[in-house]
Amino acid sequence: MSTAAADAAAAAVSRDRVVALTEALVRCDTQNPPGRESSVVPALVGVLEGLGCAVEVVEPVVGRPSVLATYRPAGAGDAGTLLVNGHLDVVPVVADDWTHPPFAPTLVGTRLHGRGTADMKGGIAAALEGLAACRDAGVEPRATIAFHLVADEETGGAHGTEALVAAGRVHADACIIPEPTELGISVAERGSVQVRVRVEGEAGHGSEPGAARSAIADAARMITALHDGAVSAAAHPYVGTPTCNVALVEGGVARNVVAPWCTFVLDRRTAPGETLDDVLAGLRRVIDAACPGAVYALETLVVVEASEVAADHPFPRFVAGLTGAGDPGELIGLSLGTDGRFLRNQLAIPTVIYGPGSIRQAHTADEWVEVGELVAAARTFARAYASFTAGGVTPSSASSAR
Ligand SMILES: [Zn+2]
Structure with a gap:
């Protein structure tokens, strides 16, 4: 002009x-x-x-x-x-x-x-x-x-x-x-979807960690897969590939008890065109592949649209x-x-x-x-x-x- x-x-x-x-x-x-x-x-x-x-x-x-x-x-x-x-x-x-x-x-x-x-x-x-x-x-x-x-x-x-x-x-x-x-x-x-994941396990004696399902051990597998892994196949020409940062972790009840629960909060950055349903389905896919049979629930905390x-x-x-x-x-x-x-x-x-x-x-x-x-x-x-x-x-x- x-x-x-x-x-x-x-x-x-x-x-x-x-x-x-x-x-x-x-x-x-x-x-x-x-x-x-x-x-x-x-x-x-x-x-x-x-x-x-x-x-x-x-x-x-x-x-x-x-x-x-x-x-x-x-x-x-x-x-x-x-x-x-x-x-x-x-x-x-x-x-x-x-x-x-x-x-x-x-x-x-x-x-x-x-x-x-x-x-x-x-x-x-x-x-x-x-x-x-x-x-x-x-x-x-x-x-x-x-x-x-x-x-x-x-x-x-x-x-x-x-x-x-x-x-x-x-x-x-x-x-x-x-x-x-x-x-x-x-x-x-990019946008942002912040999700709390609550993982359920079973309490057990700390001397026999293999005898109960540790929510912390399950969460650890999930966190590694989510944080390092591909949470979406989408690649946007201007904002690139979506990312996932696991930002907060909490869990367990005592030093000598197999952890019956663990929660973590992740920040999934989104690309234009991704819906909340897409994001949650993608998280479930990664979690289920990393930790088959785990009992968990996703709670959406914040959605900022791309x-x-x-x-x-x-x-x-x-x-x-x-x-x-x-x-x-x-x-x-x-x-x-x-x-x-x-x-x-x-x-x-x-x-x-x-x-x-x-x-x-x-x-x-x-x-x-x-x-x-x-x-x-x-x-x-x-x-x-x-x-x-x-x-x-x-x-x-x-x-x-x-
Ligand atoms: Zn500003």
């Missing part, structure tokens, strides 16, 4: 302004838990109103606000809505582990350090800078641009994007989520066409989940994850983002706003989307 308007908008991106906005957002401590998103709302509302957005703060749970902003271009026709979704919360810090202050952002060379610089206040700042650049260049977006800057992503999204979806507040023709992807364009992400947008859908190709020099712009998959799953799976909104910073930096001490990636992402957003129309990214118009 190279039009004069998109080029002008991209050229108007201000490095200093996107860095300053990232710093301003990082200074607000929004650690979750407990979730302190309120602290960032005043600064954000001021910036959004300054960009000409209509702003609404929704608070499905007291103290857990999300900010909804809408920019309606002058003389807009029916070009649809492009949504940017980003989360305001950050994961907690262990202050002693940081050499830079987590909430007083520090620029060292080309790296801006601070909690949320990569995940994902830098991405939010880049998305907002894109709109500021359009304004400065005198480029009016063609579609409505909506920002959903939400609470609670880091602990599952129930008070943020999931609540907005449940309340019918999300309407868009396409969405970009600027989570850290090192400027790759993610079209698929999700994807078809890689040949016109919207990922549209975004790939926007990216500039120094920006990989490649289609990738993520091994972890984002709020994109709610938009893809429940609302069928074509959604890509694209943003500055690395997932290797997210959640770490001394988290940082490359300033060059902030600028590159802001340019991509400026181009997106200058050129997006819903009609340009509908599947029937695939051949004309570029």
